[in-house]
Amino acid sequence: MASRRVALITGAAQGIGRCIAETLAARGYALALNDVRAPTDAWAALRGAGCDAIEIIGDVADEALMQAGVAQVRSRWGRLDVLVNNAGVSCIQPAEDTSAEQFRRVLEINLVGAFIAARAAGSIMLAQRSGSIVNIASIAGVIGIADRVAYNASKHGLIGLTRTLAVEWGGEGVRCNAVCPGWVKTEMDVADQAGGSYSDADITERVPMGRFAAPADIANAVAFLADPEASGFVNGQALAVDGGWTTDGSWQSLRLRHR
Secondary structure, three states, rough: OOOEEEEEEEOOHHHHHHHHHHHHOOOOEEEEEEEEEOHHHHHHHHHHHOOOEEEEEOOOOOOHHHHHHHHHHHHHHHHOOOEEEOOOOOOOEEEOOOOOHHHHHHHHHHHHHHHHHHHHHHHHHHHOOEEEEEEEOHHHOOOOOOEEEHHHHHHHHHHHHHHHHHHHHHHOEEEEEEEEEEEEOOOOHHHHOOOOOOOOOHHOOOOOOOEEOOHHHHHHHHHHHOHHHHHHOOOOOOOOOOOOOOOOOHHHHHHEEEE
């Protein structure tokens, strides 16, 4: 992978986003790291490892910020090869207890922010007639999961955005795909579990492979979809990285019998 390839990653300060940044850096990418807070640790580690990296600090749903960030990428490197829309928030509570304000905020970050970043990045990618957009969706974008009405809606919408951009931009050399993780052991998972809504066993007993995903499982899928040599004819797909969660229609006793 040539060192001149450039990727912009949103939500890069921790968890999946940071792991994606480290994975792409190891493959020779220059990186623009976006997060609502300074991705100080991630940035320092990457720069210490010799990665050419910049920070774009602010809310992904701020259109002016993202346009300025992409302009900074263009000024520094003259190209943008990969956009990873990873920034996201969760909201765990029953639909009847979810306010319109909460619903809108989740959509603003998880869906509108992804559109804003894709539109900004597209200004470079369409001009150079090449690029890969990878949206971090969720298995909650392909199935319903209780007590997550805003999150589920945002991730279903993100898959719809993925497919639409794939159709509109594929002919101009810009691919768009989604990665749909199952449950991943990250800081977000720790915060969600702290609310008492689920335990480790709730997840591991449901997944055929019997474990959570690791951030590296997601990052490696992103690296595959980012690479035009590995996935150059893959466009408009929602790739589940869930250990078989969305495939398994077994009832619980039958599922556990096969462990």
